[in-house]
Structure formats: structure tokens, C-alpha cells
Amino acid sequence: MQRLRRLFVWRGRATRREYWEALALGVAAWLVGMGLALAVMVTTDWVVGGVIAAVIPMAVGSFAWAATAMRRFRDRNRSPLFFVVLIVGPQQLWSFARDLGGFEGAPYVKLLLMVMAIGLASWGFVELGVLRGTVGRNRYGDDPLNPTPAEVFT
Structure with a gap:
């Protein structure tokens, strides 16, 4: 539970x-x-x-x-602002690139926006799913991999 x-x-x-x-x-x-x-x-x-x-x-x-x-x-x-940058940001960039109107140079702008979206999404994947968290206590609390004795026996 x-x-x-x-x-x-x-x-x-x-x-x-x-x-x-x-x-x-x-x-x-x-x-x-x-x-x-x-x-x-x-x-x-x-x-x-x-x-x-x-x-x-x-x-x-x-x-x-x-x-x-x-x-x-x-x-x-990391600040919770990273959630906006690395999760919401790529989605918005991709949507903007997809909906971008036809003008001179539009394919290059679309390509640049899509590459930026893929880069940010990849960085978010590495941050969330691959890299180890901060060792020991940080400003957001104790290390979840090394609990304190009080946490173990509660």
C-alpha cells in the first residue's frame, strides 16, 4: 500500500x-x-x-x-522547472514545427525545431531514467537509496 x-x-x-x-x-x-x-x-x-x-x-x-x-x-x-523544459518543451516544439505554415525556409525551421525537440526529449530520458540521483541528502530530502534508520523502522 x-x-x-x-x-x-x-x-x-x-x-x-x-x-x-x-x-x-x-x-x-x-x-x-x-x-x-x-x-x-x-x-x-x-x-x-x-x-x-x-x-x-x-x-x-x-x-x-x-x-x-x-x-x-x-x-x-533539479528544479521542478526542468519538468516544463524537458517534458512539456519537446511536445510544444514538435507541435509548433508540425503546424508551421508554408513560407520561404519553413522546411529548415521545421527541421531545426524537431531536432531541438528530439534533443530535449533525449536529455529528459537520460535525466529521468538513466542517471543516478544525488548521493546523500539534498535540498528536497534524504537519499531514497540510503534511508535513515528512522525511515527503515517506520
Whole structure:
């Protein structure tokens, strides 16, 4: 129960393992949501019901992943602003590049924006999923890999 509760907490730090578990849960929740939406829409022809059935598990999975990603940035001793730069930023750059109108030099601008988006997304992948967190205590709390004796016996 404690592990499940930690998925929805925004405070503290998270290990790489917690991050990958939250990511897997988020992907599973999105797949379940899409399956529910498809099942409701195919069996009842009720599109709104399908959307409602999809939104609930998707929102839960996305919230759990976002909370764990935020705690993972804190484990790396990074500001929560990194969430905006490395998670939201690439999505916005890619959308802007995709929707960019046709003008002289537009293909080059699109290419530059897409390369920037891929670079930021890759950096976010390395920060969240590959690199070890800060060793010892940092400004966001104790090291989750080396708990204090009080944390072990609670």
C-alpha cells in the first residue's frame, strides 16, 4: 500500500526504479483507457461514454507518472522547472514545427525545431531514467537509496 501511495505524492525524491514503475503504470493505464473507450464505443455507439471511460484511467496514470517524474527530477537535485523544459518543451516544439505554415525556409525551421525537440526529449530520458540521483541528502530530502534508520523502522 505504501508503494501505491507514493505514486501520487509530489513531495520528496524518487529512485529510477520508482520512475520506471510509474511509467509502466502510466502506459498500462493509457492502454486500458483506450481499450475501454473502444469497447464502449463499439458496443453502444455512445462516443461520449467511450471518452469518459478512457479519461479516468488515463488521468490516473498520467498523474502518477507526472508526480513520480517530478520527484525524480528532485532526486537529481533539479528544479521542478526542468519538468516544463524537458517534458512539456519537446511536445510544444514538435507541435509548433508540425503546424508551421508554408513560407520561404519553413522546411529548415521545421527541421531545426524537431531536432531541438528530439534533443530535449533525449536529455529528459537520460535525466529521468538513466542517471543516478544525488548521493546523500539534498535540498528536497534524504537519499531514497540510503534511508535513515528512522525511515527503515517506520
